[in-house]
Amino acid sequence: xxxxxxxxxxxxxxxxxxxxxxxxxxxxxxxxxxxxxxxxxxxxxxxxxxxxxxxxxxxxxxxxxxxxxxxxxxxxxxxxxxxxxxxxxxxxxxxxxxxxxxxxxxxxxxxxxxxxxxxxxxxxxxxxxxxxxxxxxxxxxxxxxxxxxxxxxxxxxxxxxxxxxxxxxxxxxxxxxxxxxxxxxxxxxxxxxxxxxxxxxxxxxxxxxxxxxxxxxxxxxxxxxxxxxxxxxxxxxxxxxxxxxxxxxxxxxxxxxxxxxxxxxxxxxxxxxxxxxxxxxxxxxxxxxxxxxxxxxxxxxxxxxxxxxxxxxxxxxxxxxxxxxxxxxxxxxxxxxxxxxxxxxxxxxxxxxxxxxxxxxxxxxxxxxxxxxxxxxxxxxxxxxxxxxxxxxxxxxxxxxxxxxxxxxxxxxxxxxxxxxxxxxxxxxxxxxxxxxxxxxxxxxxxxxxxxxxxxxxxxxxxxxxxxxxxxxxxxxxxxxxxxxxxxxxxxxxxxxxxxxxxxxxxxxxxxxxxxxxxxxxxxxxxxxxxxxxxxxxxxxxxxxxxxxxxxxxxxxxxxxxxxxxxxxxxxxxxxxxxxxxxxxxx
Numbered sequence: 001x002x003x004x005x006x007x008x009x010x011x012x013x014x015x016x017x018x019x020x021x022x023x024x025x026x027x028x029x030x031x032x033x034x035x036x037x038x039x040x041x042x043x044x045x046x047x048x049x050x051x052x053x054x055x056x057x058x059x060x061x062x063x064x065x066x067x068x069x070x071x072x073x074x075x076x077x078x079x080x081x082x083x084x085x086x087x088x089x090x091x092x093x094x095x096x097x098x099x100x101x102x103x104x105x106x107x108x109x110x111x112x113x114x115x116x117x118x119x120x121x122x123x124x125x126x127x128x129x130x131x132x133x134x135x136x137x138x139x140x141x142x143x144x145x146x147x148x149x150x151x152x153x154x155x156x157x158x159x160x161x162x163x164x165x166x167x168x169x170x171x172x173x174x175x176x177x178x179x180x181x182x183x184x185x186x187x188x189x190x191x192x193x194x195x196x197x198x199x200x201x202x203x204x205x206x207x208x209x210x211x212x213x214x215x216x217x218x219x220x221x222x223x224x225x226x227x228x229x230x231x232x233x234x235x236x237x238x239x240x241x242x243x244x245x246x247x248x249x250x251x252x253x254x255x256x257x258x259x260x261x262x263x264x265x266x267x268x269x270x271x272x273x274x275x276x277x278x279x280x281x282x283x284x285x286x287x288x289x290x291x292x293x294x295x296x297x298x299x300x301x302x303x304x305x306x307x308x309x310x311x312x313x314x315x316x317x318x319x320x321x322x323x324x325x326x327x328x329x330x331x332x333x334x335x336x337x338x339x340x341x342x343x344x345x346x347x348x349x350x351x352x353x354x355x356x357x358x359x360x361x362x363x364x365x366x367x368x369x370x371x372x373x374x375x376x377x378x379x380x381x382x383x384x385x386x387x388x389x390x391x392x393x394x395x396x397x398x399x400x401x402x403x404x405x406x407x408x409x410x411x412x413x414x415x416x417x418x419x420x421x422x423x424x425x426x427x428x429x430x431x432x433x434x435x436x437x438x439x440x441x442x443x444x445x446x447x448x449x450x451x452x453x454x455x456x457x458x459x460x461x462x463x464x465x466x467x468x469x470x471x472x473x474x475x476x477x478x479x480x481x482x483x484x485x486x487x488x489x490x491x492x493x494x495x496x497x498x499x500x501x502x503x504x505x506x507x508x509x510x511x512x513x514x515x516x517x518x519x520x521x522x523x524x525x526x527x528x529x530x531x532x533x534x535x536x537x538x539x540x541x542x543x544x545x546x547x548x549x550x551x552x553x554x555x556x557x558x559x560x561x562x563x564x565x566x567x568x569x570x571x572x573x574x575x576x577x578x579x580x581x582x583x584x585x586x587x
Contacts, residue, residue: 013056013242013322015399015446020517020580021057021244021525022050025072025455025538026085027118027549028528030556033089035105036113036123037552040228041087044235045557051239052561054572054581058236059244059325059525061455063229067181070120070549071539073248073327074293076181077256078313079163080171081225084123088130093224094149095134095142104129117550135220156223163312164219166193166260171218172211181254193260229320236322244402244525245321247313249328249335250294257309258295264309266296269337269368273328274408284345288365290541293342296335296368299384307391314395324396329403329424333385333413334370339363372410382412389420399423402449402523406430423447425454426521428492429463429485438492441519450521452512452530455538459529460512462537464504471501494518506566509533514574524580528553531571532564 013019024046031042043060050058064075065082090098105126113123142150157164173190174181183191189199200208236243250271251257258265273290284291302309317324326332339360340348348356353364369384370377392401403417405424417424426448431439444450452460470482486500490508493515498508513531516524529536532553539548555563575581 013399015522018517018521018578018580019056019242019523020575021055021059021242021523022046022528022531023059023061023451023455023525024528025061025549026063027061027072028538028552030114030552030554031087032556032558033087033092034114035088035110035126037084037118037120039085039087040232041089041092042557043232047232047236047239047241047243049557049560050241053568054575056240057242057244057323057523057525059323060246062246062248062327063320064248067252067254068179070118072246072549073250074252075248075255076252077167078251078309079316080167080222080256081229083131083221083225084120084127086127086131086221086225086228088127088134092228093130093134095138096130097133097137100133100137101130104133117547117552120550131221131224132217134224135217138220139216153220153223156226157219160222160316163316164222167222167256168215168218169193169196170256170259172214175214176211181252183254183259191259192262226320233320233322242322243320244323244325245317246325247317247327249326249331250292253293253295253341261309264298264301266298266368269296269339270294270341271296271331271335271337271368272365274336274365274367276408284349285541288338288345288348289336291338291340291342291345291365296337299369299388307388310388310391311395314392318396318400323400323402325402325404326392327404328407329385329389329405329417329422330407330409330413332388333410333416334367334372334381336365336408337368338365378410378412381410382416385413386416386420389417389422393420393422399447404454406454418445418447421447423449423522426450426519427452427454427457428516428519429489438488441492441515441521444520446520446522448521449523449525450516450519451525451527452516453527455527456541457527458537459527459535461504461509461529461533461535464508465535468501468503489515504533506533506570509567510570510574513571514578517574517578517580531567532560533567 026038026043029038029042029046031038031045034042043058047058050056062072062075063081063085064072065077065080066072067074067076087093088096090096090101109122109126113119113126138149141147143153173186173196177186177190180186189195200211203211233243253267258267270291270293272292275286275289314324348359351359357364370380372378372381389403398421402423402425405413405417406427414424426444428438428441428450429452433439441450464486467482467486470478471486473479473482483501490496490498490500490511493511495511495515498511502508513526516526534553536551536553538551561568572581
């Protein structure tokens with residue numbers, strides 16, 4: 001195996017040594033000076049907290065610019081960073097004056113934003129106003145005087161021209177249409193880069209200059225965002241903490257990518273996931289599955305230029321992160337898809353398959369490009385997935401990618417990932433052997449990431465409380481299942497001395513975490529809620545509402561060590577007993 005060393009200043013993350021980490025959604029953490037949502041300065045605070053507490057991996061959710069639903073997996077660009085992640089305070093945002101900040105970020109605006117969940121509309125408006133003020137200052141003091149910072153900005157635009165030219169054109173058009181993302185409802189002359197540039201040529205000079213200025217502004221925002229995130233990576237390296245980012249499986253139908261290169265996407269279908277019991281959050285998900293709405297990739301078209309789009313995307317993300325989690329890795333082998341958009345889910349909910357087919361010219365949700373109904377199809381799917389992951393490894397390097405291989409996993413997926421030395425996920429309560437028993441943690445492949453929950457799952461605290469409630473259910477079968485589930489998990493952790501059923505408690509939290517750390521998995525990464533013993537949930541797949549992606553942890557990061565001193569002390573002791581505390585520096 002090739003040694004993965006972040007730099008000479010930090011520890012080696014060679015798979016021969018086991019490591020521990022935490023998944024902390026950026027929006028959910030409260031930084032010292034944030035404006036109602038976690039930002040680049042807040043994530044530096046989390047990295048420092050990780051280093052103090054023996055954690056060497058910090059995983060976050062995607063930071064790409066999102067659409068109106070604010071889901072970090074429904075992105076408007078595969079590369080552009082969401083402006084809402086930028087730290088917009090004087091001193092950190094160099095072009096923002098204290099006077100401009102004081103006029104915009106008034107106490108009247110800030111007080112309600114800092115309490116409770118994320119208020120995306122208000123936070124976003126505030127940050128865009130601050131960025132607009134910063135750009136106006138930059139334009140007058142730097143650009144017009146052609147300073148070194150102005151040169152650095154222009155160099156950034158030139159170096160990233162391959163993606164950013166079309167992105168800032170798209171973003172300026174989006175602003176022209178007052179944030180309406182539905183590109184196919186824009187005037188015909190705005191629906192593609194070529195048409196829009198011809199339209200621009202015909203504008204009066206003053207209007208054309210105004211539009212170009214707007215493009216420059218969005219380029220400036222990306223320059224600031226990428227600069228700040230490069231600073232986050234550098235801070236993590238100094239602390240000895242590896243930063244793990246996330247590559248969403250798809251992009252929005254109304255993204256800058258589809259706008260710029262529609263020919264590499266299949267716009268006729270929406271990707272998603274088949275029906276399964278874990279995320280049966282609503283009747284539609286139970287019956288038809290999850291309809292995410294993202295277009296499919298035309299892999300044959302992408303292969304013609306050696307996956308240029310994917311390689312560019314991976315290179316840009318590699319410049320920000322040390323590790324990358326590949327979202328829905330199953331989709332690189334085969335992906336479930338729908339012949340209708342999510343907006344029509346309600347229309348199809350009550351229909352039978354036959355009735356649905358009458359509305360879709362005979363098409364039904366299915367796996368693409370092919371299902372696994374024949375051995376030939378299985379072989380082709382396996383070859384496709386391996387070919388794509390080899391490309392990913394070429395761009396990221398060995399042992400720098402983790403595949404999210406959860407859901408309806410085809411039998412060839414995990415052997416393929418293992419052959420390519422790509423770690424997959426291990427969720428103990430889901431991993432079972434041929435006899436239906438939980439797979440012992442000692443049997444996990446070294447190249448794997450163990451966790452009890454991802455951002456889509458309920459925390460172990462809530463899961464345990466549900467089991468405890470069900471254990472006294474008048475339904476004997478359900479009660480037996482609940483009691484067995486608690487007993488199985490404690491046996492997995494080697495803690496048969498803890499009696500069940502009983503409510504979730506600090507001893508149970510400590511036992512479960514140490515049980516995870518004892519596994520053979522290279523990486524044991526707990527969701528922040530599981531690490532601290534909280535019951536808060538960040539997302540319910542298939543559910544629509546303001547509760548998703550808005551919950552914020554109280555108190556602020558600066559108080560975590562005090563508020564959760566007992567939990568962190570027991571966690572540190574477990575890390576030491578299981579050999580997952582920080583190791584020696586690289587030579």
